[in-house]
Amino acid sequence: MSTDPSVSHLQIVPTADGSNTIYNAVVGENYHSRNGALQESRHVFVVAGLQYFLKNSGTGNKGVSVLEVGFGTGLNFLLTADFCTQRQISLQYTGIEAYPLTNEMIGKTGYNQYVPAPIWQSFLQNYDASLQGAVQLNHDVQLHIAACDLLGFSSAAKYDVIYFDAFAAAHQPEMWSQEAIAHTLNFLKPGGIFVTYAITGNLKRIIKALGLKVQKAPGAPGKREMLRAVSSL
Known part of the structure; x- marks a missing residue:
């Protein structure tokens, strides 16, 4: 672990599939499922x-x-970038993160095992720059990380797919409020997909009230179901 006091509350911990996650002691939650970080990211x-x-x-x-x-x-970004690069699919990826991890901490995750070296190296080399604006990681992949809270995010762009990967509602209930979900869905294109690892009655009601079609899908290891929603064309 770094001795930097700004990350002293973060600890790298293993998950059941052998991949690592990070435990945030301030939030009291892991960044990924303890049943398997890699499996959850790929599946969901x-x-x-x-x-x-x-x-x-x-x-x-x-x-x-x-x-x-x-x-x-x-x-999630690394696996998505690898998938798109292998298939020569142009990817424009924006991540919202109120508390960006340091480059050093990300480098200790061990995620270099799961993507080709050029993707991993380009990600680390361009990570800090991506916090300032969009950067091209390779011919196919563009990344921008918006260092702000969810409700502070604004963009003229709309997106095909939204990955909703906030901490669990038990630890960050404000991220799962009607206001937060409605704000998020403002950025979804017609016919776009919203996915998250969680599925609750309240979340389903909020998303249905916003006009999306809710689908139950099989969950990642440790969860029976997850939620996917489709916006109307």
Whole structure:
């Protein structure tokens, strides 16, 4: 661990599938599921979100834009960038993160094991710059991390897929309020996909009231179900 007091509350911990996550002692929560960080990220966001959109949108593989609420360690981004790079899909990725991790802390996650070296190296080299504006990591992938809280985020852009990966409602209830969810969905394109690891009655009611079609999907290890929602065309 770094001795930097600004990250003294953060600890890298292993999860059940062998991948690491980070425990935030201030929030009292892990950045990923202890049942498997890598499995959760792939299942919930890449497969149930990105791949589902590409398969069902009718737009082919020409390009995709992703907004992530809770950029955190960057694992969801790295797996998404790898998927798109392998298939030469143009990816515009924006992450919202109120408390960005340091480059040093991200470098200790061990996520270099799960993506090709060029993607990992470009991510670390451009991470700090991406906090200032959009940067091109390779021919296909552009990244911008908005260092602000969710309600402070604004953008003229709309996105094909939204990854909602905030800390659990038990620890950050404000992130799951009607105001927060409505603000998030303002940035979703018609026909776009919203995915999250959680599924509660209140979340379903909020999203249905905002005019989206809610789908229950099989959850990642440790969770029976997750939520996916589709906006109308």
